[in-house]
Amino acid sequence: MAVESKLLSGNEAVAQGAWEAGCLIGAGYPGTPSTEALEAFAKYDDVYAEWAPNEKVAFEVASGASMGGVRAMVTMKHVGVNVAADPLYSMSYIGVNGGLVLFAADDPGIFSSQNEQDSRFHALGARVPLLEPADPAEAKFYVKQAFAISERFDTPVIVRSTVRLSHTKAVVECEDRADQPRKEYEKNPVKWVMMPANAKVRRKFVDARVAELAEFNNASVFVRADYRDTNIGVICAGVTYNHVREALPEASVLKLGMTYPIPDQAILDFASRVDKVYVVEEASNYLSMQVKALGVELSEFVEPIPPDDELSPGIVRRAFGIETPEFDRFDGALPPRPPALCAGCPHRLVYSELRRMNAVVNGDIGCYTLGALAPLSSVDSVVDMGASLSMAHGMELARQFSDKSIAIDGRPIVGVIGDSTFAHSGITSLLGTVYNQGSGTLCILDNRTTAMTGMQGNPVNGITLQNRPSRELDLVKLCEALGVEDVQRVDSQNLADVRAALKRAVASDGLSVIVFCSPCRLLVRTRKEPPTISDCKRCGACLKIGCPALGTDDEGHAKIDETQCIGCGQCAQVCPFGCISSEGRE
Amino acid sequence: MADKINGATTVLLCGVGGQGTILAADILAKVAARAGLQIRLSEIHGMSQRGGSVITIVRFGQTVLSPVTDFGCADRIVAFEATEALRYLPYLAKDGKLLVNSEEIVPLPVLIGAVEMPENTLEFLEQRGAKLIDSTKIAEEVGNPKATNIVLMGALSTELDFPVEIWEEVISKRVPPKTIESNLAAFAAGAKAVSQE
Ligand SMILES: Cc1ncc(C[n+]2csc(CCOP(=O)(O)OP(=O)(O)O)c2C)c(N)n1
Ligand code: SF4
Ligand code: SF4
Ligand code: SF4
Numbered sequence: 001m002a003v004e005s006k007l008l009s010g011n012e013a014v015a016q017g018a019w020e021a022g023c024l025i026g027a028g029y030p031g032t033p034s035t036e037a038l039e040a041f042a043k044y045d046d047v048y049a050e051w052a053p054n055e056k057v058a059f060e061v062a063s064g065a066s067m068g069g070v071r072a073m074v075t076m077k078h079v080g081v082n083v084a085a086d087p088l089y090s091m092s093y094i095g096v097n098g099g100l101v102l103f104a105a106d107d108p109g110i111f112s113s114q115n116e117q118d119s120r121f122h123a124l125g126a127r128v129p130l131l132e133p134a135d136p137a138e139a140k141f142y143v144k145q146a147f148a149i150s151e152r153f154d155t156p157v158i159v160r161s162t163v164r165l166s167h168t169k170a171v172v173e174c175e176d177r178a179d180q181p182r183k184e185y186e187k188n189p190v191k192w193v194m195m196p197a198n199a200k201v202r203r204k205f206v207d208a209r210v211a212e213l214a215e216f217n218n219a220s221v222f223v224r225a226d227y228r229d230t231n232i233g234v235i236c237a238g239v240t241y242n243h244v245r246e247a248l249p250e251a252s253v254l255k256l257g258m259t260y261p262i263p264d265q266a267i268l269d270f271a272s273r274v275d276k277v278y279v280v281e282e283a284s285n286y287l288s289m290q291v292k293a294l295g296v297e298l299s300e301f302v303e304p305i306p307p308d309d310e311l312s313p314g315i316v317r318r319a320f321g322i323e324t325p326e327f328d329r330f331d332g333a334l335p336p337r338p339p340a341l342c343a344g345c346p347h348r349l350v351y352s353e354l355r356r357m358n359a360v361v362n363g364d365i366g367c368y369t370l371g372a373l374a375p376l377s378s379v380d381s382v383v384d385m386g387a388s389l390s391m392a393h394g395m396e397l398a399r400q401f402s403d404k405s406i407a408i409d410g411r412p413i414v415g416v417i418g419d420s421t422f423a424h425s426g427i428t429s430l431l432g433t434v435y436n437q438g439s440g441t442l443c444i445l446d447n448r449t450t451a452m453t454g455m456q457g458n459p460v461n462g463i464t465l466q467n468r469p470s471r472e473l474d475l476v477k478l479c480e481a482l483g484v485e486d487v488q489r490v491d492s493q494n495l496a497d498v499r500a501a502l503k504r505a506v507a508s509d510g511l512s513v514i515v516f517c518s519p520c521r522l523l524v525r526t527r528k529e530p531p532t533i534s535d536c537k538r539c540g541a542c543l544k545i546g547c548p549a550l551g552t553d554d555e556g557h558a559k560i561d562e563t564q565c566i567g568c569g570q571c572a573q574v575c576p577f578g579c580i581s582s583e584g585r586e
Numbered sequence: 587m588a589d590k591i592n593g594a595t596t597v598l599l600c601g602v603g604g605q606g607t608i609l610a611a612d613i614l615a616k617v618a619a620r621a622g623l624q625i626r627l628s629e630i631h632g633m634s635q636r637g638g639s640v641i642t643i644v645r646f647g648q649t650v651l652s653p654v655t656d657f658g659c660a661d662r663i664v665a666f667e668a669t670e671a672l673r674y675l676p677y678l679a680k681d682g683k684l685l686v687n688s689e690e691i692v693p694l695p696v697l698i699g700a701v702e703m704p705e706n707t708l709e710f711l712e713q714r715g716a717k718l719i720d721s722t723k724i725a726e727e728v729g730n731p732k733a734t735n736i737v738l739m740g741a742l743s744t745e746l747d748f749p750v751e752i753w754e755e756v757i758s759k760r761v762p763p764k765t766i767e768s769n770l771a772a773f774a775a776g777a778k779a780v781s782q783e
Contacts, residue, residue: 007612007619007627111630135626135653168653169612169627171619239653246651314656325658325679328714330672335701337670337693339603339638370636375698543698548637551697561692 008172010165013136014103015040016172017143018073021099022180024048025065027058029424030453031077032112033166034105038075039456042465051456051465054385054424055080059087059102063156066100067192069183071147078106078119079384083425085122088156090194092126093202095154095209097183099147105161108283109310114365114384116308118284123158123260127206129213130158130260131222132238136170142257145221153209153216162282164239164310214261222257223266232320233274235267235291236281240311244280247316262290271296280319282311341370343549344568346447346492346518350416351376352545352574353498357506359414359441362395364388364426366418367451367520375546379416386425388415389442393433396440412506415442419460420450423473427482433511434483441505442513444475445492447520455522475515484513492516495573521566528567530560531582542571542580594647596655597742600674601666602691603637606735609760610664611642613739616756617748618646628653637694639670664742666735667691668707671716683745684716685780687738717741717780724775730768736761740776750777 008016014037018026026049028038042049052058055076065072076084081104088102104122107113123130131146133139139161146157190198217223232251236244241255254270256263271277276299279288285307288298302321305311314324341348351371354361355378363369363379364387372379381391392415395408402409417426422444430442449463450456457463462472479487486508490501498516505512530549536557542550549564550571558571558580572580597614601607608629615627629642643655657676665671665686678684688708695701704710708718721737730736736757743753754770761769 007616007625163630164628164653167629169615170625242651242653310654312654312656313652314659324656327658327676327680328678329676330704330710332672332704333701334669334673335693335696335703337602337637337639337673338695339636340694342636367636374695374700540699546694546698548694548697551692552699 002176004174005171006174007169008136008140009036009167009169010133010136010139010161011036011105011167012040013139013172014143014159014161015044016174017140018101018147019044019047020140020175020177021071021144021147022178023071023073023099023101023147024180025062025070025072026050026075027052027061027072028075029053029055029058029080030450030456031080031105032453033107033161033163034075034077034080034103035453035456037103037105037166038465041073049465051458053459055084056086059084059091062100063087063091066096066098067185069098069185071099071180073101073103073143075103076105077113078104078117079113079115080104081119081122082117083385085126088122088128089126091156092128093194093199093206094192095205096150096156097185098180099150100156101143101146101150102156102158103143103161104158105163105166108162111163114382116283118286119158120160120259120284120286123160124286127210128156128158128260129153129258130160131258132160133165133257134238134241134255135165136168137172138257139165140172140174153213155209155213160238162239162310210261214264217258217261217263218265220258220263223263224255224257225252225266225270226255227252227273230274231276233270233277235270235277235279235287237287240280240282243311243313243316247313247322248320256287259287259290262294264294267291267294267296280305280311280316283308338373339370340373340546340548341367341376342521343547343564344521344566344570346516346520347371347445348376348545348547349495349498349570349573350443350445350492350516351378353495353502354378354414354416355544357412357502359412359506360395360408362388362391362413362415364417364421365452366421366445367447368416368418368445369452371416373546375544385421386417386429388417389426389429390432391415392440392442393429393436393438396438413440414506415440417442417444419444419446419448419475420456420458422475423459427478430479430484430513431482439509439511441502442511444513444515446475446515446517447523448517449520449523451520451522455520479513479515484511486510486512487515488512489515489517492518493568493570495570528569528582530562530565530567531569531572531580533558533560533580535577536579537577539576542575545570545574547571594645594650595662595746596660597644597662597664598655598660598674598677599642599644599664599666600670601640602670603640605640605666606732607640607642607666610735610739611644613753613756613760614644614742615646616760617752618644620752620756621748623647624650626650626653639673641674662742662745664738666738668711669704671711672704672707675714684711684714685738685741685745686711686716686718687721687734688718689720689722719776719779721776724779725772728768728771728775730765730772733765733769733772736769736772737776737779740773740778741780743773744777744780
């Protein structure tokens with residue numbers, strides 16, 4: 001078998017593992033830190049991969065592929081597992097035909113998510129096995145094992161990653177693919193049709209399967225007990241194992257590769273052979289809770305491990321009372337450097353108008369979430385994908401019961417959602433508002449891509465993961481078909497049009513949808529000459545749009561950084577004195 | 587170059603989204619791998635891409651375990667922007683080396699007048715033994731303004747034990763073919779800039 005060493009990220013290793021395991025179909029929805037797993041898988045020969053509109057759809061597509069007899073993988077970020085939870089919990093009862101693997105990537109430390117949830121609890125809830133690789137090489141190996149376990153035990157299998165696995169690169173030995181013949185599909189309603197009578201039968205199967213899996217796990221490659229100093233015994237899993245080994249090279253360590261169902265006998269055995277047992281885990285009590293439930297008494301840390309945020313070797317050392325090195329620091333105030341909408345971003349003028357109108361904005365998830373930051377500061381809520389439109393409907397409903405003292409009185413309520421997010425779960429939200437005769441103003445920011453996660457195709461732009469022909473979604477027609485009577489399409493780079501459209505929409509009593517359309521700057525990178533500023537009145541209006549190319553000189557006059565400016569002309573449109581000229585820009 | 591915890595060397599690259607830290611880290615990791623060492627390269631994507639503060643950690647040695655590092659544990663810090671050097675200074679090990687691009691990029695909160703840039707950044711860094719490199723200017727001089735990241739890798743190469751040939755080989759494979767020559771020139775100029783001092 002040809003073996004080749006490659007520098008792969010954890011995500012790329014997951015793709016390689018799926019490919020080597022003979023997985024034929026991949027489906028998913030982008031989301032940091034999971035995205036590159038499916039992107040990398042899509043690049044292999046002889047596989048089919050697609051972005052689904054959301055994680056639930058992706059999971060169902062993969063479930064169908066499994067039913068049809070081929071190995072299938074579905075990828076998503078942690079919050080995506082919530083969206084896919086519905087099919088996951090029932091596919092647990094059904095099991096599989098071809099192997100079915102869910103790759104879920106968590107974000108401890110909240111680098112790019114709305115929460116720090118631990119998706120491993122879904123394995124407990126759905127009662128499906130969960131594997132936790134510690135590094136890219138192990139990720140590849142575990143994914144291959146996951147397919148085998150899936151078919152042997154008739155269950156979907158979750159492979160769980162975290163940022164520090166997904167986005168850590170290491171050398172991985174890559175092997176050849178082991179082709180898997182397609183399995184026959186045989187009609188079997190007791191297995192595949194989850195109505196009460198059948199589900200009751202399968203429910204018992206699930207219990208038996210979990211017991212068998214625990215038994216299997218006890219003697220599997222996923223359990224590694226290394227005895228060194230037996231005074232301290234640490235139980236850990238995933239990337240945490242590396243922090244523990246580095247921080248406590250002398251300690252005995254029980255590394256768990258499958259943390260649901262946990263290997264009860266192996267844990268009890270380890271606990272009996274060391275003096276003090278500790279569970280080290282990241283931003284969660286998922287593992288310690290299960291270990292305690294076995295009756296193992298856990299010792300106290302010298303310095304408690306914080307319940308939130310990601311781990312490091314230093315945190316582990318402090319937990320065991322080991323000194324960490326001294327360090328230097330700069331004592332002065334440092335300016336924060338948050339991410340910002342790009343120079344020329346098509347989302348910018350919509351937000352500067354919404355702020356000017358003093359609108360209450362129910363926002364959503366994407367680049368346009370950055371409209372919440374100063375100076376735009378125009379987003380009031382961000383919860384989960386699709387929530388903007390349904391929450392705006394709920395805010396409108398609450399307003400009915402308001403008296404003058406309520407802050408939203410008199411202020412327009414506006415929902416703002418991106419194109420990919422609208423396709424993900426905004427369509428059903430809008431349908432709910434139409435159906436219930438709701439009112440308000442909903443803005444769809446169509447920048448022709450899924451920008452935040454790295455420019456993926458989506459149903460709106462009609463670009464597919466493996467560049468197969470597709471079709472664009474006509475958002476205006478769709479909204480009209482759903483029953484919205486007032487739908488406008490507006491160029492989001494034209495301030496006068498943006499202003500007029502919003503003004504008209506909030507003035508109307510009914511429901512209005514505005515589709516703001518203009519491509520993301522990373523799609524169309526053309527640059528024009530920077531505008532010139534003359535006779536600036538220092539009013540500061542242009543600074544309020546938050547363009548990273550626009551600042552002031554020592555005297556407070558607006559000044560353009562020509563290396564960053566892309567000549568979009570947004571600043572020229574907002575200057576009330578016409579001091580910024582974009583003439584000759586074309 | 588011993589790390590405080592085990593035998594691995596830790597290099598932290600920090601800067602501003604879009605400055606090419608990720609490519610530089612990739613080159614460094616490949617150089618270490620080519621030299622027969624184990625490596626871990628850990629980066630943060632996502633929100634950091636839109637001009638935010640970014641950090642990438644590269645660790646290499648006979649065995650490397652954790653992909654992350656702690657305050658006081660980075661053997662080398664390469665800051666692609668001077669203010670970011672201040673932000674990540676606590677990571678520097680006591681006997682660590684700090685290489686800094688002397689350019690300062692003003693973040694949005696300063697542009698809109700909400701906060702101010704720190705004063706005397708470069709002086710402070712020099713006092714702490716930082717080597718300042720005008721990599722923006724050097725890159726322009728060799729005719730490839732985009733190669734500031736490669737200039738900084740050239741400077742870093744003088745602080746690590748890898749043969750120049752490996753660096754050149756990896757860079758030649760990793761950059762667009764048309765720019766190989768100017769990138770190698772940028773690398774050499776970066777190395778020269780720090781060894782002249
Ligand atoms: C359930 C769920 N899945 C995935 C994500 C990750 N995610 C965050 S923003 C985003 C893309 C948003 O794209 P779009 O709505 O087109 O806005 P843009 O970034 O282009 O402005 C995705 C996929 C998430 N936060 N939640
Ligand atoms: S990537 Fe595109 S959508 Fe995101 S901030 Fe930049 S221009 Fe705007
Ligand atoms: S034209 Fe104005 S708004 Fe557009 S990028 Fe240049 S400075 Fe920024
Ligand atoms: S909006 Fe016009 S007058 Fe006001 S600060 Fe900007 S350039 Fe000067």
